[in-house]
Amino acid sequence: MILGFSTHKILPDRPRVNRQLLDQTQFPLLASLQTCANRRDAPFYTPGHKHGAGTPDGLRTLLGMPALQADLPELPDLDNLFAPQGVIQEAQELAAAAFGAEQTWFLTNGSTGGILAAILATCHPGDKIILARNMHQSAISGLVLAGAMPVFLQPEYDPQLDIAHSITPEAVTEALSAHPDARAVMMVSPTYYGVCGNVAAIAQRCHQYSIPLLVDEAHGSHFAFHPDLPTPALAAGADLSVQSIHKTLSALTQAAMLHVQGDRIERDRLTRTLALVQSTSPNYLLLASLDAARHQMATQGKKLLEQTLSLARQASAEIAQIPGLSLLTPDQAKTPGFTALDPTRLTVTVAGLGIDGFRADEILHNQFGVICELASLQHLTFIITPGNQATDIHRLVCALKSLPSPFSPSPSLLPPLSSLLSPLPSPLPPLSPRQAFCAPTETLPIAQATGHISTELICPYPPGIPVLMPGEVVTEAAIAYLQQVLAAGGIISGCSDPGLQTLKVVRM
Amino acid sequence: MILGFSTHKILPDRPRVNRQLLDQTQFPLLASLQTCANRRDAPFYTPGHKHGAGTPDGLRTLLGMPALQADLPELPDLDNLFAPQGVIQEAQELAAAAFGAEQTWFLTNGSTGGILAAILATCHPGDKIILARNMHQSAISGLVLAGAMPVFLQPEYDPQLDIAHSITPEAVTEALSAHPDARAVMMVSPTYYGVCGNVAAIAQRCHQYSIPLLVDEAHGSHFAFHPDLPTPALAAGADLSVQSIHKTLSALTQAAMLHVQGDRIERDRLTRTLALVQSTSPNYLLLASLDAARHQMATQGKKLLEQTLSLARQASAEIAQIPGLSLLTPDQAKTPGFTALDPTRLTVTVAGLGIDGFRADEILHNQFGVICELASLQHLTFIITPGNQATDIHRLVCALKSLPSPFSPSPSLLPPLSSLLSPLPSPLPPLSPRQAFCAPTETLPIAQATGHISTELICPYPPGIPVLMPGEVVTEAAIAYLQQVLAAGGIISGCSDPGLQTLKVVRM
Secondary structure, eight states, X not given: OOOSSOHHHHSOOOOOOOGGGOOTTOOHHHHHHHHHXXXXXXXXXSSTTTTTTTOOHHHHHHHOHHHHHTOOOOOGXXXXXXXXXXXXXXXXXXXXXXXXXXXXEEESSHHHHHHHHXXXXXXXXXXXXXXXXXXXXXXXXXXXXXXXXXXXXXXXXXXXXXXXXXXXXXXXXXXXXXXXTOOOXXXXXXXXXXXXXXXXXXXXXXXXXXXXXXXXXXXXXXXXXXXXXXXXXXTTTOSEEEEOXXXXXXXXXXXXXXXXXXSSSOHHHHHHHXXXXXXXXXXXXXXXXXXXXXXXXXXXXXXXXXXXXXXXXXXHHHHHXXXXXXXXXXXXXXXXXXXXXXXXXXXXXXXXXXXXXXXXXXXXXXXXXXXXXXXXXXXXXXXXXXXXXXXXXXXXXXXXXXXXXXXXXXXXXXXXGGGGOOOSSOOOOSSOHHHHHHSOEEEEEGGGOTTXXXXXXXXXXXXXXXXXXXXXXXXXXXXHHHHHHHHTTOEEESOSSTTOSEEEEEOO | OOOSSOHHHHSOOOOOOOGXXXXXXXXXXXXXXXXXXXXXXXXXXSSTTTTTTTOOHHHHHHHOHHHHHTOOOOOGGGOOTTSOOSHHHHHHHXXXXXXXXXXXXXXXXXXXXXXXXXXXXXXOTXXXXXXXXXXXXXXXXXXXXXXXXXXXXXXXXXXXXXXXXXOOHHHHHHHHHHOTTOOOEEEESSOTTOEEOOHHHHHHHHHHTTOOEEEEOTTOTTGGGOTTSOOOTTTTTOSEEEEOHHHHSSXXXXXXXXXXXXXXXXXXXXXXXXXXXXXXXXXXXXXXXXXXXXXXXXXXXXXXXXXXXXXXXXXXXXHHTSTTOEEOOGGGOOBTTBOEEOTTEEEXXXXXXXXXXXXXXXXXXXXXXXXXXXXXXXXXXEEOOTTOOHHHHHHHHHHHHTSOOTTSOOOOOOOOGGGGOOOSSOOOOSSOHHHHHHSOEEEEEGGGOTTSBBOSOBEEETXXXXXXXXXXXXXXXXXXXXXXXXXXXXXXXXXXXXXXXXXXXXXX
């Protein structure tokens, strides 16, 4: 039989792992899955393809038989994600030790699942939570599910680069003083651009109020494994961090981890909230890839990341020489919202060439097969990991060198966002995101939406700071700004009408 | 760049697919992923392993390079799950046509994600929903997230087999008449044992009240593809069904679909609630496996399922000849809560041998490598799919024949559940599941828990009907029953203390 609801019946009692004895050269979950994949049992369990025997040709070619043979359910040897007592427990304890946590949970619903569970575990309905306005949309989903009331902090904003950084310790202090009843502070660090905030100072402020600091560290899972990388959030004092192990390490897409330390997070409750938002049929390929990623970093992370850093430094140096291009560099890290930069994340400003980032992306992609992670009006952002080779860097530099020379017409300029940045902290919105999400809605022509309450999260890129959140009042200034962004060639995400002719608001 | 928040910028406008022109021999998503996997671009995007180049040896052996090369993010050619306009849209439209839906959504967080979203899309906070008490735990998670108030219906219960079937049309009629303000009815069909309820009659009752019927059809995704299988929920009139395509068809574990027809489900809202509970970094191996499973069934499902049915019939016939064993058979399908049986799901009663199902499972597993899906005190349940071969059936029959002869001592008998089955419909609990989940808790010795409000979902197997739900009052009868189940060797899931010495209740 497969497990799920009956772990305690099948699994022998295992003693708790002794932290001192953790052997990072082991990969208990990966090894057990490999053993099960090699067995030729008579399978009367899910999944229906039965070790790939029933898989159609096209999918078998795409995946190969090894992956199919390892796509197994909660067999007794494979433990139970939601009540681990075997190889998942061991793998999670090894991960906790390697990533500097006291306890680690493996996630198969991405960092999204971790962010949702973290908010649900710290906020009861109606509770206040202080959070950066440039949080990932999963944090807003967490507010909707938890019924929490957000106190939004504007992140530091660099008007020249048109990039949002981290929230500042000062803003957090002010918000805590205005809202001493807040249950938690949540921030993103590093940002998509690799920019880290002052997690240490912010954690200290939170702890003065005896509340936890939750960090969306989706893009920083490699930080713990090389001294030249920014300090990981946990090492800086955060109580909880969520990491997309697939983004910068070698897990499969959608595999992530949630780490906790200290006693400001109720761990039992967190375990229960994680069970609320994750599939009860977790995919073991994803889970095993987390074990493998931990093993790789714990045993050879420093060496691998040394090579990665070396490739990234070489790329930076060569790109800096290309006329018309400039780079976000660690020496710009000297403001309260920008205290460190991940050197493996290259943000290249192409505006000096007289073309915008979208056009540059098209050229790189179509003519050179060089694909960036993120394009915006002024910049392209490239992620370099241990998976990249010297040839990739060579192709990147060659492609960038071939971009049109700096005599083209200037790209449109974006309107200054600064005018929209409300004082810190923002006032509480009239409705919580949950109330706005659940309210009856109507779709209004944009000209008539002013004064109504938005049900949409409207976020212009750049700079990736939402201008309207569900529950907030639609202002004329916000609409004017969004229309300017569109006119300038920017992207607006979240709107039910991408052309922004209409807006979905709470029906009055 | 990768997509996610910027689809409309990159993808060319595509005309809506013409249903008449749908070509089920195509697999647009799988084909596009294969093309991208074959490309040798210079990857500066996630995932960090970069086509497997950074994958450590152990994981590379487990998965093989093909799967790693296909583990890709939302590249422009791969569309965006949350705003599909390209190959995902096409693949979903093909799936809708094949599964008999008007619209289909691909899910990467399992059927769990679909059940959560379905409840969130139909129930606002405080709304009533009528649902079977033997729903999957994800439905209770959905109640917690939505803040809905459950009107629980006891499923039909077979005391001889100690198995819970479906809810009955009569029970639904009574509940609707007592709670005409309910927003939806939700049921599970087929059950884990392959037992189907009278979806058609229940749908009709729902539609008289203009509310939708939501069906957890996790175990019935193959029904649409062979006339000898039970009628699919949609064909019987359900408004929404959720199917674990990985359970009986050939998708990867954790890949599922949600289907909708008619206008009783607000589809925009459903799209938004699905985005709340699913990773924003969806795994494309899972998504492509859904496209492949649909293609396989649409093009050769009838032939493949004919073979599967033939294997299942052969197994049934041979098992029925084994002294001491009996089978759940379609001719038992003649009660309001048991109108059809999935013939590919074999539930074998071993109680006649004088051993319990757990012991029989151990023997089959350890001595014969024959692994069932589910073991309970009296039964073993086996899932037969197009992935099974004749040799599997041979091994199954041989293994069952070798079980100890019927002269061993009788297994313990379970107490009759009937005493606990409350009248239909159950009274509303004092707290909603959300209120109980969010309330401050205390852990009490079981003897002192009577009269308190449970925060736990306590479910004995068999028969898999929860005895206590979060928000319900703990009764002496419930505790006595649970203790009898444990004493008889049954399994109780959901308790924070598996030995049931203590219970977590709402602090008074």
